[in-house]
């Protein structure tokens with residue numbers, strides 16, 4: 001268990017201060033790129049980018065398809081920060097480390113978090129290449145106590161017992177459905193429930209059948225801890241899964257999933273995902289204007 005590890009408020013603050021003193025951007029939106037989706041950062045204008053290895057306190061990415069770079073820039077007049085590479089529990093990071101950037105973003109003034117991931121589909125109506133707007137999640141590690149919020153609660157970030165109903169913002173979900181219609185890609189986009197499993201192995205057939213019976217639409221190995229920490233500290237969250245494969249759930253099926261295939265679907269659908277996220281950022285309302293358009 002991870003209950004002994006603690007990261008003090010000061011440590012988050014030091015990383016935030018370091019970043020704020022190395023860039024003039026003051027982001028209001030943070031984006032986490034899933035496997036094969038690092039190109040989301042390419043759309044940012046006037047970029048300042050930092051390798052994770054150069055940022056004090058930051059963990060390191062070890063997974064192919066996760067570059068390990070934090071990119072600041074502007075998108076449609078809004079200041080953003082983008083993680084090209086996230087941290088997964090299966091890499092050996094504690095859950096506090098996997099979610100470290102979220103609290104740093106909060107301290108930097110970020111209001112909205114956009115999480116993306118690659119996921120396998122269990123729902124028959126979700127095909128590889130489809131985009132699932134995350135309506136809700138099942139955090140399997142969290143259900144058995146592997147939760148970044150375990151341990152002493154830091155009230156400066158949020159309450160001991162945060163509510164998680166409604167953690168994927170309804171207004172942003174409707175907006176993206178509407179944008180998908182306007183872009184002519186609504187046949188690719190639908191809402192669904194994401195489940196996080198620990199990984200790094202993909203699911204057995206019996207596990208896949210179980211997830212399917214539980215009503216899971218797509219399964220992956222990330223995102224839920226990030227969303228828990230973001231919700232705890234009051235960030236508005238939007239999430240999407242790029243469906244990269246069908247999860248094998250029949251003993252008759254000879255197909256199997258692999259990480260290269262996951263990355264390949266990311267590359268094939270990159271433009272559509274990029275356009276949806278760009279339009280979302282362009283059209284989303286923000287609460288606090290102080291952080292916008294302030295790159296001198």
Ligand SMILES: O=P(O)(O)O[C@@H]1C[C@H](O)[C@@H](CO)O1
Pocket residue numbers: 033034035063086088116117118119199220221222223258259262
């Ligand atoms: O970072 P995400 O959740 O997009 O990565 C998924 C889950 C595993 O890390 C990897 C499997 O191919 O892709």
